[in-house]
Amino acid sequence: MKKTVLTLMMLIMTVFLAQSAFAGVVVIDPGHGGIGTEGSGAIYAPYVEKALTLSVAEQLRTELANAGVTVYMTREVDTPMSLDQRAAYAKSVGANLMVSLHFNASGPHDKTGCEVWSSAFGNHAVVGRQLGSQVLGQLSALGLESKGVKVKLGDRGDFYGLIRNSVAQGVPAIIIEHCFLDYPTDRAVLERVGTAGLAHADATAIIGFLSGGTGQSLMNGTLDVSPVTAASLPAVSGTVGAATPSPLAASFTPQEWSWLLSQWAYTGNAEGIINTKSVAELRQLLDLHAAGKL
Ligand SMILES: [Zn+2]
Numbered sequence: 001m002k003k004t005v006l007t008l009m010m011l012i013m014t015v016f017l018a019q020s021a022f023a024g025v026v027v028i029d030p031g032h033g034g035i036g037t038e039g040s041g042a043i044y045a046p047y048v049e050k051a052l053t054l055s056v057a058e059q060l061r062t063e064l065a066n067a068g069v070t071v072y073m074t075r076e077v078d079t080p081m082s083l084d085q086r087a088a089y090a091k092s093v094g095a096n097l098m099v100s101l102h103f104n105a106s107g108p109h110d111k112t113g114c115e116v117w118s119s120a121f122g123n124h125a126v127v128g129r130q131l132g133s134q135v136l137g138q139l140s141a142l143g144l145e146s147k148g149v150k151v152k153l154g155d156r157g158d159f160y161g162l163i164r165n166s167v168a169q170g171v172p173a174i175i176i177e178h179c180f181l182d183y184p185t186d187r188a189v190l191e192r193v194g195t196a197g198l199a200h201a202d203a204t205a206i207i208g209f210l211s212g213g214t215g216q217s218l219m220n221g222t223l224d225v226s227p228v229t230a231a232s233l234p235a236v237s238g239t240v241g242a243a244t245p246s247p248l249a250a251s252f253t254p255q256e257w258s259w260l261l262s263q264w265a266y267t268g269n270a271e272g273i274i275n276t277k278s279v280a281e282l283r284q285l286l287d288l289h290a291a292g293k294l
Pocket residue numbers: 031032041042049101102103
């Protein structure tokens with residue numbers, strides 16, 4: 001009898017602790033989805049980014065839910081979704097945090113490592129830096145080189161649309177670029193640990209962050225993560241990191257150029273993103289498009 005009561009009390013306490021420790025809501029955003037270059041994300045056979053992000057997301061959801069975190073996913077199937085829609089969805093489910101999952105690839109195939117992108121503003125930046133450091137700590141323990149928690153500014157605030165749109169909703173967000181799919185040592189790590197290993201690393205980092213002071217005050221609403229919008233930003237002279245007309249445009253016909261722009265239109269900064277790519281890489285995309293594969 002006593003033992004039963006004790007067991008029951010322990011069970012109730014466990015459930016209570018699990019719920020009270022993680023009273024917040026985390027939205028997992030599997031990057032990309034749907035057809036086209038934007039939909040697929042990075043492609044390096046046999047890897048396609050949109051499938052990898054969904055696989056990590058599903059396993060991450062299970063791990064977080066098992067730890068007592070309330071979890072939602074922006075997409076659960078291979079479907080396109082704008083960055084605006086993802087941020088609006090996070091807001092609609094009362095997210096305290098949005099974690100967007102991605103994989104990298106580079107034109108010359110010479111880049112390596114993991115990195116986290118964060119907002120540059122206020123407590124959104126504090127959350128990004130702290131959570132991002134924990135994520136990179138876990139990923140580098142798997143053998144990936146940590147390239148740090150980074151911020152990038154555009155002329156409307158944060159450069160990356162997912163982060164900009166989320167912080168405009170008052171939802172802190174990070175983008176995790178797990179590794180480069182086209183770099184041998186990164187692929188070796190991915191092949192060794194699988195998407196389950198990456199999901200476990202992300203889950204450990206998120207739970208670690210939520211257990212800490214900033215995570216707790218984020219979940220209980222005492223951390224000020226007011227919306228950050230272009231209108232709320234302090235005035236700057238000139239523009240910070242604004243996209244400049246790309247010199248790459250001269251290498252393509254106007255039709256080709258407008259197709260390329262359309263592929264990144266969802267980001268709100270297509271030209272800025274295209275500027276980071278090589279002519280050869282863009283030509284490759286056009287060839288795939290011409291062959292009906294994109
Ligand atoms: Zn991506």
